[in-house]
Amino acid sequence: MLMLPRKQAHLKQGGPERHQRRLVYVVLTLMTGYFAMIGSLNVFLFHAYPTAALDYIGGIGSGLFLRYFYQSQNLRIASMGVVAILIAVMLVFVHIADGRAYSLIWITLVPPITFFLLGRRMGACVTGGVFLYIIAFVYLRLPQWQPIEVGLGTLLNIIEVFIAHLLLFQLYERSRSEAFAELEHLSETDKLTGLVNRSRLDVILSDELLQHERSGRPLALILSDVDHFKRINDEHGHLIGDDILKGIADFLFAQCRQSDTCGRWGGEEFLIICPDTAVEEAIMLVERIQQACHAQKFINDIQVSLSFGVAVHTAGTDADQLLQRADYALYEAKRQGRDRYVIAQDTSSD
Template identity: 45%
Template structure:
């Protein structure tokens, strides 16, 4: 486990911020080590106390940023602080060396960090401005006749490499982000219906249930099962059965609100998670779904019906995600036992048992 997780336990490996935060802490630790070691060397070995003051000042600045990052979670501000400090260090080093001893080569570490922390657009601006300044500084040194390894050829090489880096890292970072977004979409999506998959539904149900309980609000779920779906597969084939599932998925997406989560629970079952919704409102939605599906052919001349179990996690109960799903499953069983093509809501397991005894 990353050591910085003790400061930010809420950031897991699947969090989009995980690698960004890891890079921020890595840069800070490297800079802390750099300033402390070089500062000591400048005092003890090189007799350059004036440069050591700069090194120790940098150490204090980086330590302050480290403290800020470890005590907060505004990683956008932290990222800019790290980038700004890195630019200051690089440019200060280049000025102190007057461009000699290949000091300009250090500025090439900026692009991957800037693009990773700030994205293709901001990264391109930051890198472009710094590279343009370095090119101007290099050219001014040539005009002043600074001796050493500075030459017009070296200046042209720097311009070429800087331009290539700017475009290459911008392209790489944009491609990386697009690939990551595609991977995220694939990881939470059912490949057949395009709805959320069960894993994503599980995660969101737990999150929404916790949020609803914290706000003192209700949450309801609808567990939906396609009636006699095996007959559809047997009579029309599995490919046609898949088209029926996709048609039902489309109707579900059209029926729910923007704040609701709808996904494929498995096989011919679907789940709708309705935050800030009580059982009465959920039943209204469930009955609308039942009516919508039974009233029209789904694929060509194929009709189907669904049974729906509704369950509510009210703000005065301690139902877990597993508990509310269990209650929805019991309600679905009741809908099946009463003839299918209907929605049933059970407020508790006791109400289910009482209703079952009256059948």
């Protein structure tokens, strides 16, 4: 059964900015801990005190920016701070190491972080500037370089850079997947009520009809309309009308069974797709919804009634014909006085 749970309709807000904020938090946290750990290794293992001092400065700077970001939530300043600290520490490290190969490998972290945090245009400018600086530095220092042996420090630097890349791109891929899922969900969700929208209902109905044709299981549609909704808007205003629609959406979803799909068909109309449901079961569901609606008070204690058109799939009927039958039945229910349901005729000759 293809359906979106109603309770998943209310997504956290924030979109791409939320993912970028999380990226800044994670990068600042990793940088703070990483600089502290590497600084300690340089002190106790390699006795490289200048490099250790640089690491500790980077850790303190990252910690200060992490605290600032937590308090101010200024994403732009925090992002620029991450990039500035990272580039400054890397370039000073390159100079301390005299530009040897194991120090230059850290520059590979600049493009992913700058592009993730500063965007495509600014990231390209910053990355280009750093790369030009490194190229000029290597060109000037190349004649003076002497070969050195590859030791434990070199191997640790390479491993550390590989781990940093792995963490960064895992975080990026997770953020990208979540952003895509949010975008896909938003494209299938009615913004006002949080129910699935008409486009998604069309897809679900088509899938259910295909399954019905293969298995022969019954399938029912319940098309509902809010009675005298224009009067509610005129008497109470459109904002109250919107709140009424949201309340009805929550009410209908709560009344539906777990296998049903309830969505907003348009305006004040709602569609319930009921798989494995014969006409008798559909009538029981509609009557239960009606009874509950009579006892339900919506915002400002406004009493609302609903009219229903019920159609059950028959052989040779496609989605448009089934919906048309439900719509005709709903029209007949409203013509007969509203606050009632009408069962569409069981015929495939519409």
